[in-house]
Amino acid sequence: MRFGVLGALAVWTDGGGLVPVPGIKVRALLADLLVHEGRPVPADRLIDDLWGEALPGNPAGALSAKVSQLRRVLEDAEPGARALVESRPAGYLLAAEAGRVDARRFESLVDGARAAADPKARADLLGEALGTWRGAAFADFADEPFARPAAARLEELRLTALEEHAEVRLELGEHGALAGELAAAVAAHPLRERLRAAHMRALYRAGRQHEALAGFDRFRTLLADELGLDPGVELTGLHGAILRRDPVLDVPVRPAPPRSNLPVPPTGLIGRDARSPTSAPGSAPTGWSP
Template sequence: MRFGVLGPLAVWTADGASVRVPEVKVRALLADLLVHHGRPVTAARLADDLWGGDLPGNPTNTLQTKVSQLRRALEGAEPGGRDLVGYSPPGYLLRVEADAVDAGQFVTLTARARAAVDARERAALLAEALALWRGPAYVDFADEGFAREAATRLDELRLTALEDHAEARLELGEHDLLADELGPSVAANPLRERLRAAQVRALYRAGRQSEALASYGQLREILAEELGVDPSPDLVALYHAILDQDPGLHAASTAGPRARDNLPAARNDLIGRAGELAETLDRLAGAA
């Protein structure tokens, strides 16, 4: 059985059939267990997450009822499904492997992509990872405290993957497509400098220099107005390279090793940390 949290909460059987988990509190229980990624959650914590200050008269019994409903839903979908919801002192847990959850698959694919040298392989892995997303992480429970931090971190990882993907595609010479495709993402995340830099490079390489400069100017204004800061040195260098029509800006490669132009690469604190990325789900669970 597989589980999805990269968008609305979803459950699928091994053959891909959708599994209906009835009742809001039962779905919230499942989401809470997925947030904790195989770690036991006490009954008191689950009751507080599900009902907050409006606890039922007998929260322990009511929680046990919700657990039974979840077990029945999973068992009805696939024999043995009820055993996925277990109890191990001090609490309940969901017994699933990381790759049975789309978030776990996403982390694995992005870690593999960052370890790859070949730009085409990186782009393919990142495209596969990004295709797992069906909306914001844990979107059904965006207002619930138990999911908020995990959702925020996963959404941040998605944006980083989107930036990595754009840079890999720039290395492959796909600037014409990127110049338009990145527009909505930049508009939705106007302060993301790596994303903006990829768009500016794509626009310039596509022969749209005025639009590239306008995009940079927009970022500079937003940073000044909202944060009172200037663009990073890397973006300033990119801006001046465009003004000078630096030939290095057109460097692209369709071969294995990643090509570099003569400008500093955008900073990325996650490069070279594939092992740490593979532990992201455990860190999210620990922070919950």
């Protein structure tokens, strides 16, 4: 069974079927357990998160009922899944493996990208990580105090991953696509200097120097109006380099792969009778399964 919090709360079976989780309190209970990433949550904490000051007549009994409902939903969807909701002396926890929760998979992919030496591998991993997002983290519990810190942390990680992805794609020469793709992200997060810098570089390399400079001017004005600050040294330096068309901003030349002196191995056609083809016309290659 898999769980999703990078968007509206979602549960899927191993086969990919969506599991409906009825009842706002049951969904809130599941979200709260997912916020804690496998750590036990005391019953008192869960009661406060789910009901706040509007406590039911028997809070402990009401919580126990919601736990039972959640276990029943999981069990009905996949036999044995009720055991994922564990009760321990320290509280309740969701015993889901890290790879079965989209937020934890996202973080694992980002960590893998940062450890990768090859830019293409880094870009692929970051792209896969960003692809796990379906919307705002814990979207249907964004206003709940128990979810806000986790949602804010994940959103910051997403934006940082987006910036890193843009930078490595610039390194790979993908400035043309980035010049358009980053526009929406910059508009949504206009005060993120690193994101602005990546967009300015992409615009400049795409031959849109005027737009890159205009973006800096908008950022400088907004930063002064909102925070009373000036752009940082790196962004100011980038602005100056764009003004003077500094060659340092040109697309980096990636070294060609090393050539081998080994002879080219003979193909399977050498020495084969032309009247004896390896397979019948129209058949699939060996090992291919449509």
